[in-house]
Amino acid sequence: xxxxxxTRLRWSDLDPxxxxxxxxxxxxxxxxxxxxxxxxxxxxxxxxxGAVTTYRGNSAMxxxxxxxxxxxxxxxxxxxxxxxxxxxxxxxPLDIQLxxxxxxxxxxxxxxxxWSPLGTDxxxxxxxxRAVTTLVLVDATSGRPRRISAAERDAWAPYVEQPLTFSRxx
Amino acid sequence: xxxxxxTRLRWSDLDPxxxxxxxxxxxxxxxxxxxxxxxxxxxxxxxxxGAVTTYRGNSAMxxxxxxxxxxxxxxxxxxxxxxxxxxxxxxxPLDIQLxxxxxxxxxxxxxxxxWSPLGTDxxxxxxxxRAVTTLVLVDATSGRPRRISAAERDAWAPYVEQPLTFSRxx
Amino acid sequence: xxxxxxTRLRWSDLDPxxxxxxxxxxxxxxxxxxxxxxxxxxxxxxxxxGAVTTYRGNSAMxxxxxxxxxxxxxxxxxxxxxxxxxxxxxxxPLDIQLxxxxxxxxxxxxxxxxWSPLGTDxxxxxxxxRAVTTLVLVDATSGRPRRISAAERDAWAPYVEQPLTFSRxx
Amino acid sequence: xxxxxxTRLRWSDLDPxxxxxxxxxxxxxxxxxxxxxxxxxxxxxxxxxGAVTTYRGNSAMxxxxxxxxxxxxxxxxxxxxxxxxxxxxxxxPLDIQLxxxxxxxxxxxxxxxxWSPLGTDxxxxxxxxRAVTTLVLVDATSGRPRRISAAERDAWAPYVEQPLTFSRxx
Numbered sequence: 001x002x003x004x005x006x007t008r009l010r011w012s013d014l015d016p017x018x019x020x021x022x023x024x025x026x027x028x029x030x031x032x033x034x035x036x037x038x039x040x041x042x043x044x045x046x047x048x049x050g051a052v053t054t055y056r057g058n059s060a061m062x063x064x065x066x067x068x069x070x071x072x073x074x075x076x077x078x079x080x081x082x083x084x085x086x087x088x089x090x091x092x093p094l095d096i097q098l099x100x101x102x103x104x105x106x107x108x109x110x111x112x113x114x115w116s117p118l119g120t121d122x123x124x125x126x127x128x129x130r131a132v133t134t135l136v137l138v139d140a141t142s143g144r145p146r147r148i149s150a151a152e153r154d155a156w157a158p159y160v161e162q163p164l165t166f167s168r169x170x
Numbered sequence: 171x172x173x174x175x176x177t178r179l180r181w182s183d184l185d186p187x188x189x190x191x192x193x194x195x196x197x198x199x200x201x202x203x204x205x206x207x208x209x210x211x212x213x214x215x216x217x218x219x220g221a222v223t224t225y226r227g228n229s230a231m232x233x234x235x236x237x238x239x240x241x242x243x244x245x246x247x248x249x250x251x252x253x254x255x256x257x258x259x260x261x262x263p264l265d266i267q268l269x270x271x272x273x274x275x276x277x278x279x280x281x282x283x284x285w286s287p288l289g290t291d292x293x294x295x296x297x298x299x300r301a302v303t304t305l306v307l308v309d310a311t312s313g314r315p316r317r318i319s320a321a322e323r324d325a326w327a328p329y330v331e332q333p334l335t336f337s338r339x340x
Numbered sequence: 341x342x343x344x345x346x347t348r349l350r351w352s353d354l355d356p357x358x359x360x361x362x363x364x365x366x367x368x369x370x371x372x373x374x375x376x377x378x379x380x381x382x383x384x385x386x387x388x389x390g391a392v393t394t395y396r397g398n399s400a401m402x403x404x405x406x407x408x409x410x411x412x413x414x415x416x417x418x419x420x421x422x423x424x425x426x427x428x429x430x431x432x433p434l435d436i437q438l439x440x441x442x443x444x445x446x447x448x449x450x451x452x453x454x455w456s457p458l459g460t461d462x463x464x465x466x467x468x469x470r471a472v473t474t475l476v477l478v479d480a481t482s483g484r485p486r487r488i489s490a491a492e493r494d495a496w497a498p499y500v501e502q503p504l505t506f507s508r509x510x
Numbered sequence: 511x512x513x514x515x516x517t518r519l520r521w522s523d524l525d526p527x528x529x530x531x532x533x534x535x536x537x538x539x540x541x542x543x544x545x546x547x548x549x550x551x552x553x554x555x556x557x558x559x560g561a562v563t564t565y566r567g568n569s570a571m572x573x574x575x576x577x578x579x580x581x582x583x584x585x586x587x588x589x590x591x592x593x594x595x596x597x598x599x600x601x602x603p604l605d606i607q608l609x610x611x612x613x614x615x616x617x618x619x620x621x622x623x624x625w626s627p628l629g630t631d632x633x634x635x636x637x638x639x640r641a642v643t644t645l646v647l648v649d650a651t652s653g654r655p656r657r658i659s660a661a662e663r664d665a666w667a668p669y670v671e672q673p674l675t676f677s678r679x680x
Contacts, residue, residue: 010180010197012200014356015351016356016358018239022536022540023533026532027533030180030182038261069188077592078590078591078592078593079589080679081589082587083588169588170612181526182525182531184525185522185526186521188526192366192419194363196362197363245426246362246423247423248422249420250418250419256415338418338474340442350520351544352540367522371521431548
């Protein structure tokens, strides 16, 4: 099963060529990944400033606590990206399709296809980008990888699908 | 009348202090401004890459064509920002309240108040930031300021309110 | 006395108009400010990853420990920026001139003029931007402002000059 | 032969974990690539604003005209990155070592190793990141790939070396 994560561009993602910059693409994938994986639980906390922090994930995958000071940090070990069609400025959110290509002991491979906005005529839809991120779960205190828990494995298993194959890899 | 523009943070807006970075704040105001002012007309264009560009504004203010190659560029002449409370990581969109403090011949002053997400208990809502941007409409061909048109003035007049006063200015 | 801080653009500071984006300008001022104020002391530390951290300031102003986990955080309370001439892509570093407009108990006002690169024919030099940042020194543990120390005051006093006056302010 | 490109971090490259963000890494590689490939010729041009644009490459590779409106655009078709050790905040520039892994008809593969700053004790130097970018030269007018010219091939041939091998690839 894939998760569809609508993800909005910002004007500042564009470079002087008028296209989404290659590095900005990784920021967009990061936003989609956070939306997919970070905690479904609505938690509210007072900060020292008196401001209120709310977290709320929207997918069944969203079982990681992504607060900056949470016990687990998601560290990126590897990324591979194919930029197939350059992305113009779009007001409607990109349709980022996300799934898990591989669940290992302490790491997972997140696969993405970045499509033009949903709602566009299906025949006209464009696949802009394909990417894979290898994510390692790290214990924030020890700085060492930690094993994927049973609860995480249960939440993520439905999203395991065939990994992406890249056409331009040598 | 003020316009409420829900505007989402990105993880990359935070700096190592775990707060929204001061420069990222301007990116958020930029997104709110674009959402407010750029074209309501849904336009679809083929790009040379075959990708489809759609524009769709959601407010009655949205009468500017914001495409990178449009006839008018919105140039920023001046900004003033007060950072009242530092902003933690929030998944729910900030409530950016936007209005026009002054409509001149070829320029306007956009005022903002950046509040914690709507939906939070009203008593707990926090005013994070106050800002003003002076925007000049520039003819993209000549590079010279151009006058605000009658249609623009009509669209924007309902949003003219008392300008912001800054408490920390000297 | 002013400090000249050569500060390089990045390609990603430009937006689709081909100019330095208004928010990127604040990132450039941030880099100049860090270069000016953060520790002259060369310190070396092992990180948990085995990587080595070195800090080395180059100005007599550089007496703040700017490490992410240092005892003091420099928090920005206010900024005011006038964008006089839009900045094209430049390979040579901008000449950011920086001084202190006001030294108060727990805060200071940093003033900047952003000029085209040094080495250009003097007559052809362009003043791109003028800005002021109000900086508050905050104790990282308590989150409360802390007083400027005598050593900091001594280091900074030579750089106190007449504050900037803005021409476009209302 | 490899080219050593000293490349400075910015404070805003760090994320709340206190490390260089994965997407920021690509901005750093972009800066190194521009430094390596973009025009050695010092050109000066008046912009419509009266500002002066100067370009000056520092390597023998630097034969591409990288101005936003130049005849050729360098488009990125593919990237692969291994993040080996997370990068803390560093004031001294990273040592980005850059070479060409493959020169094809209209494209090239740029290889990078990102090392801790030069000048550190050699034994203590750390390899942070390994990456490959596939670059396609595109004619800005037609939007079609164009062949690498004889002059470009001559300039780049000395930097052709064994391509990177990735250890974590599956």
